[in-house]
Every structure is written in structure tokens, then in C-alpha cells.
Amino acid sequence: MFRSMLVRSSSSAKQWLLGRSFSSGSVPERKVAILGAAGGIGQPLALLMKLNPLVSTLSLYDIANTPGVAADVGHINTRAEVVGYTGDDNLYKALEGADLVIIPAGVPRMPGMTRDDLFNINAAIVKTLSSAIAKYCPHALVNMISNPVNSTVPIAAEIFKKACMYDEKKLFGVTTLDVVRAKTFFAANANLPVADVNVPVIGGHAGVTILPLFSQATPQANLSGDVLTALTKRTQDGGTEVVEAKAGRGSATLSMAYAGALFADACLKGLNGVPDVVECSYVQSTITELPFFASKVRLGKNGVEEVLDLGPLSDFEKEGLEALKPELKSSIEKGVKFVKQ
Ligand SMILES: NC(=O)c1ccc[n+]([C@@H]2O[C@H](COP(=O)([O-])OP(=O)(O)OC[C@H]3O[C@@H](n4cnc5c(N)ncnc54)[C@H](O)[C@@H]3O)[C@@H](O)[C@H]2O)c1
Numbered sequence: 341m342f343r344s345m346l347v348r349s350s351s352s353a354k355q356w357l358l359g360r361s362f363s364s365g366s367v368p369e370r371k372v373a374i375l376g377a378a379g380g381i382g383q384p385l386a387l388l389m390k391l392n393p394l395v396s397t398l399s400l401y402d403i404a405n406t407p408g409v410a411a412d413v414g415h416i417n418t419r420a421e422v423v424g425y426t427g428d429d430n431l432y433k434a435l436e437g438a439d440l441v442i443i444p445a446g447v448p449r450m451p452g453m454t455r456d457d458l459f460n461i462n463a464a465i466v467k468t469l470s471s472a473i474a475k476y477c478p479h480a481l482v483n484m485i486s487n488p489v490n491s492t493v494p495i496a497a498e499i500f501k502k503a504c505m506y507d508e509k510k511l512f513g514v515t516t517l518d519v520v521r522a523k524t525f526f527a528a529n530a531n532l533p534v535a536d537v538n539v540p541v542i543g544g545h546a547g548v549t550i551l552p553l554f555s556q557a558t559p560q561a562n563l564s565g566d567v568l569t570a571l572t573k574r575t576q577d578g579g580t581e582v583v584e585a586k587a588g589r590g591s592a593t594l595s596m597a598y599a600g601a602l603f604a605d606a607c608l609k610g611l612n613g614v615p616d617v618v619e620c621s622y623v624q625s626t627i628t629e630l631p632f633f634a635s636k637v638r639l640g641k642n643g644v645e646e647v648l649d650l651g652p653l654s655d656f657e658k659e660g661l662e663a664l665k666p667e668l669k670s671s672i673e674k675g676v677k678f679v680k681q
């Protein structure tokens with residue numbers, strides 16, 4: 341019984357990962373680097389990327405413990421060749437030739453902290469890693485997971501501008517976990533099969549800047565205003581819910597690894613020319629007055645192909661959108677100032 345469940349779920353996982361356009365014989369070579377690969381997110385993310393047949397080289401980098409993670413993941417009999425690096429002197433080897441760099445390097449929250457409380461430590465880490473990306477793999481797509489995402493993405497953008505290689509189509513703040521949570525909470529309340537549910541989440545990735553658009557959820561469900569308000573709040577506080585449950589042992593790692601793997605898979609499909617790959621992400625944007633904003637994005641061979649319009653919002657969502665702008669604006673400015681000062 342357990343064995344047959346395992347077989348079924350592994351074949352559907354393969355379908356999820358394989359994409360639509362390739363037979364296993366014609367999949368292009370793609371190098372994916374994970375920076376922070378030995379951490380709470382990095383390890384399960386390395387596992388999930390090792391299972392992704394779109395990856396030909398999986399390059400794992402961390403300041404500590406990478407050899408063990410690389411040896412362990414490397415024994416899995418899937419396509420990707422695994423290489424592990426540690427130490428400043430080897431960062432270039434981890435990055436050279438990368439098509440996609442995923443960054444979960446940095447410290448996580450403890451109970452009572454906001455994501456912005458991580459700024460001082462993580463901004464410096466992201467600055468160092470972004471400078472190395474600019475030098476060693478300037479054409480790679482970058483998936484930023486390190487918090488505070490609302491500021492770390494503008495930091496990376498400023499570093500890339502300084503290095504004269506900034507391409508706004510290639511820099512992404514990973515907000516997929518907000519979408520994953522919104523889908524889970526909505527499906528449970530609406531009594532819908534979660535696999536059928538989609539919910540766009542816009543804005544940013546911290547507290548009120550996370551704005552799920554339940555008015556655009558598919559399939560639609562007839563939930564009351566009070567329920568939608570509660571679902572919005574739960575999605576906004578999802579990270580804090582995990583931080584409190586972990587009680588001093590960090591923040592979301594497993595659900596984040598899943599979300600990070602989903603988003604990386606979408607980026608790889610886009611790079612490989614699979615049509616109509618659309619995910620929410622925090623990117624450089626002109627759809628509001630803010631220079632960075634999370635919304636639905638169409639992914640293509642060069643990264644962002646199109647930032648999609650927000651679509652019609654309910655009055656509640658319109659209020660949420662106006663309410664999030666001051667915080668998001670100041671987080672963006674804080675990131676920009678960190679590099680420019
Ligand atoms: N975007 C999101 O939705 C989301 C979700 C969850 C967590 N996060 C963030 O992801 C980050 C990592 O969380 P975690 O739980 O994996 O933390 P963790 O402490 O378990 O792991 C972080 C890893 O980064 C490594 N690291 C530190 N400095 C580095 C550097 N200069 N180069 C390479 N590696 C370095 C550490 O050695 C460690 O292995 C945190 O900032 C957290 O807030 C973001």
C-alpha cells in the first residue's frame with residue numbers, strides 16, 4: 341500500500357517537474373547554483389533541484405558544511421551532476437557558467453523579530469554574493485530568497501547596476517511561498533481540492549505588503565467578507581505562524597524549499613522556451629508607482645517576458661494595495677541606500 345502510494349506520487353512529481361516541451365533526450369544543459377546550500381532551506385532545496393530533470397549541473401555553495409550535503413545529494417540517481425564548494429576562494433567555481441542562481445543564504449527570524457530585523461546581517465551577505473554573481477555569471481537568472489526580500493532584491497539590483505550588468509528581466513524576489521500558503525488556506529476554507537486552486541499574491545514579502553487576491557482565485561468560492569479578511573491576515577502572517585511554532589529554531593524551511601523549487605522550475609522552463617509560464621514574483625515593475633512590486637510575471641528565454649497587469653481588485657484589495665505602499669517603498673529605499681551610501 342505504502343509502496344504503491346510512493347510510486348504514484350513519484351510519477352506525478354516527475355510530470356510536475358519535467359515540463360511539457362521536452363522528451364528526456366532533448367533537455368538542454370542547465371547549471372543551477374544554490375548559495376546557502378547547507379542551510380535549513382538550502383538542503384531540502386538541493387534535494388528538490390537534484391530531482392528536477394531540467395538541471396544538468398547542481399552547484400552547491402555555503403560557507404560551511406557543503407561537502408557533506410553535496411556528497412549526500414550527489415548519490416541520488418538522477419540527471420544532475422552535483423558539485424559542492426565552500427570558502428570565499430571557491431565561490432567563482434560555484435557560479436561560473438550558471439544559468440540560474442538561487443540565494444537562500446542568510447540568517448532566519450526568531451520569535452518576536454520582523455523580517456526587517458534581519459537587514460543588517462543579510463544585506464551584507466547579499467551584497468557580497470551579488471557582487472560575485474556580477475563578476476562570474478552576469479547572465480544568470482537570480483532567485484532571491486534571503487530576507488528581507490523587499491530590500492534584498494533592490495540591494496542586488498544596485499550592486500548589478502554598479503557592475504554595469506544589471507538586467508531587470510533576470511532578477512526575481514521569490515514570493516512563491518505566499519502563493520503556496522494562499523492556495524492552501526483558501527482551498528481548505530472553500531472545501532476545494534487544493535491542486536485545482538490558484539491565487540495570485542501581489543505586493544511584497546513581509547506582513548501587510550503581502551496581498552493575496554482572493555477575488556481572482558480560481559475556482560471561485562462564495563466566502564464571506566469576514567472569512568476573506570481572516571484568510572488575508574493568515575497569509576500575511578504565515579511566516580510568523582511558522583517562526584512561532586518553531587519557537588527559536590528558525591523559520592519556514594521545508595515549505596520554502598518546495599516553493600523555491602517550484603519557482604526555479606518555472607524559471608528553467610521559461611529559459612527552455614516553454615510557453616505560458618506564469619508565476620508571481622517580486623520584480624522591477626512599472627505597474628504601480630513603486631520600482632519593485634510582486635505580481636504575475638510571464639517567464640521566457642530571457643527571464644521576465646512580461647509583467648502582467650493586476651487585473652480587477654475588490655474594494656478590500658484596493659484598500660490593501662494602498663495600505664502596503666508606504667512600507668514597501670521604505671523597504672526598497674532602505675535597500676538602495678545601503679548600497680549607495
Ligand atoms: N523568501 C521567502 O519566502 C523566505 C522563506 C523562508 C525563509 N527565507 C529566508 O531565507 C534565509 C535562509 O533561511 P534558512 O532557514 O535556510 O537559514 P539557515 O540559517 O538555516 O541557513 C542559511 C545558510 O546560509 C549560509 N550562509 C551564510 N552566509 C553565507 C554566505 N556569505 N555565503 C553562502 N552561504 C552563507 C549559512 O552557512 C547557512 O547554511 C533567511 O534570510 C530567511 O529569512 C525566505
Ligand SMILES: O=C(O)C[C@H](O)C(=O)O
Nearest residue numbers: 449487578579580591592
Ligand atoms: O517569515 C519568515 O521570516 C520567513 C519567510 O519569509 C516566510 O514567509 O516564511
